[in-house]
Amino acid sequence: MKARILYVAAAALVAAALAFPLWGFAMAAPQYPDETLHLQISRTGIAGDVHEVSTLQHFIGVRFPTELPELRWATGAIVALAALLLLGACVGAGTVGRVYRVLCSVALVTFLVASAAVVQARLYQVGHDRDPNAPLRGMRNFTPPLVGPVKVGNFTVWSFPHIGGVLLVVAAVLTVAGSRKAAA
Secondary structure (H helix, E strand, O other): OOHHHHHHHHHHHHHHHOOOOOEEEEEEOOOOOOOOEEEEEEOOEEEEOHHHHHHHHHHHOEOOOOOOOHHHHHHHHHHHHHHHHHHHHHOOOOHHHHHHHHHHHHHHHHHHHHHHHHHHHHHHHHHHOEOOOOOOOOOOOOOOOOOEEEEEOOEEEEEEEOHHHHHHHHHHHHHHHHHHHHHO
8 A cells, every 4th residue: 555545544534533532541330230330431532421430539638630641742643643644645655755754643642652652641640649538448559550440439430542542553553554555
């Protein structure tokens, strides 16, 4: 497949990521055998079982984030990356075009790594910046992993990339493949 086609596909996937949740959380506990609580993080904020999770987290002193200002810069970066990738499909096949596509690939991968670091820092903050006067004081601080489960009291909390996050990763793979194809 030509590098240009890969970059058009990557640009489309990056743009489409804005229409879907980027990250998700699922919470299950033995005392709720038929119910799993879900949260989805999208460019517009937190959606899903927000009220229930916020209420439950109050008991262990978690300060549930009502705003995620990092989503503003992430949304702008995603729009800019989609435009850069689309331009990457239009530049020539010469040295300048190849270098530009490599730089686009590096930019997208850097964005994903930086976003992962920001998400992990936020997860650390949620589990450590807790109210010391919470009703349930026996809870230890915790840090949910970027991907995977963590036990918080009776709950098992899973964090995972949602559809939008997966689209961004697939786009990064396409840009790396397109860069390699252009360099060949």
